[in-house]
Amino acid sequence: MPELPEAEVTASQLRARLVGAVIADIRLGRDDIVREGLSSLRWFPGSVLRAVERRGKSVVMDLQKDDEHRYLVAELGMTGLLLFPAARVRFPQHTHAVITFQDPARPPLRYWNPRRFGRLSLLDGPGLDRYLARRFGCDPLTVTRQALARLLRCRRRLKPLLMHQQAIAGIGNIYANEILFRAGLHPNVIAGRLTSGAVDRLHDVMQSILREAIRCGGSSVKDYFAPDGSEGHYKEHHLVYAKAGLPCPNRCGAIIRRLQSERSSFYCPRCQSRRRAS
DNA sequence: AGCTCTTCCTGAAAGC
């Protein structure tokens, strides 16, 4: 399930291998994988890939032809991957797009997404601006402590807020659980009730976990692979995600719990008590 | 505004 670290690793591999490449063709396995801009598909052949960036959990490819820039945005959703041919997948029928390049030395790029949560968008400059403005809040890696504190000044529950892409773009369920555990904060504490010490902890932990996860190549839970087929090994550093019933890694004596009512929150009832947060 | 619920979708795993 690609979140910020996995999208970052994906974007950096594409950048390293594809910047400067000229697109020969974009072939779609199914039209409904394109959320927006399907009619502009024929513009892309002949364009040069100038840059690859991550925004939130998405990968944005900047393409240029003559003086015009257009953008291919790949939302990875839950199961979406961008892959070079060396990366083999178990269900090849779920390859929904293939981008080929004029230089035969450049490996074609596949967009593979079995569950199809996540789409491709083909956008022009203003379209990209609208897309980013509508969907993505601040970036967790660059947000300042002060900006984060402002964002938390509300009555919403902390974990859903951390995962709300229009507020902070890039954190999903796995990293939200890990961040809250290491910050010692209950998933359902009201964000506006955090002390300034708790906000500091949250800011530090959020950035250090995400950076460490990027260094590890992301978390390969189920079917995540980087474009070259390599697995991320941050999963080995997970402390609470999918560890319900195991003893708290802080050795506090409590057992990791899973909250039933919502999308699986894993937490230590002792180290992440609501009292500690406020 | 901010919840919850539903929809999308497929493979894995659990239940019978």
Place this chain on the structure above:
DNA sequence: TGCTTTCAGGAAGAGC
């Protein structure tokens, strides 16, 4: 064994 059901998950939209 073999079928059916449930679940997982991100995001968007409906409804309260």
